[in-house]
Amino acid sequence: MASSASTPARSLRWSQTLRDRSQVLIRTIVPQDRAAERAFLETLSSEARCFRFFGQVRSPSEQLIDRLTDLDPHSEAAFVAVIPEGSAERIVGAARYGASADGAACECAVTVIDEWQNKGLGGALMKHLIELARERGIHRMYSVDLAENLQMRDLARHLGFHVRVDPDDDRQVIHELSL
Known part of the structure; x- marks a missing residue:
């Protein structure tokens, strides 16, 4: 039985x-990821930042870092892809969603640094995020993106999202996907 969107996300990692045979660890984001998220x-890149935040974030504020790393486990979920860097982890990609108040839909976002x-x-x-949203009983996932973000449009179509x-x-x- 699927759990509801209000069920807290569990800690996941794999x-x-x-495609290039490189490996990353994908796991849920935690508040201790503040420095790595910053x-x-x-x-x-400025283009990636523009596509992710519609050009409105030049330097992330403390409030933004808090919002991205300290999630409400009943309505939000986020995965980060990390690689080892010295004794720490470096985030090279992130995908997240925030559910609507009724838990029927969620808005998603995905960002990957240029070299990855x-x-x-x-x-x-995104596949892991979609799977988690389905498990939590969410029925629809969507994202709002700049029309010029062709990589996102290609990814969304590949994942089965419809675009309008x-x-x-x-x-x-x-981009919308029925779950």
Whole structure:
């Protein structure tokens, strides 16, 4: 039986082999990832930052880092892809969702740093996020993206999302997936 969207997310982790045979650890994000999340966001190219935050974030605020790492386990979920870097972990990709108040739908986002793009990492992160959303009883997943973000459009189509122009802003598209 599927759990409801209000069921807290459990701690998950697994190794993922990408198309180029590189390996990452994918796991749930935790509040202790604050420094790694800040470094991840600061490492994003200006284009990736624009696509993820619609150009509105140059340097991540403490409030944004808090929001991205300290999730409400009843309505949010996030996975990070990490690689070892010295004695710490470096985040190279992240996917997350936030559920609607009734738990029927969720908005998602995925971001991968430039040097880890085109390896299948975004797709792997999203497949795990979609699976978790289904397990939690969410019926619809969507994202709102800039229309010029062709990589996201290709990824969304590959994952089975349907795309349409945002009726409120023709510079944006809405990707939707029935779960």
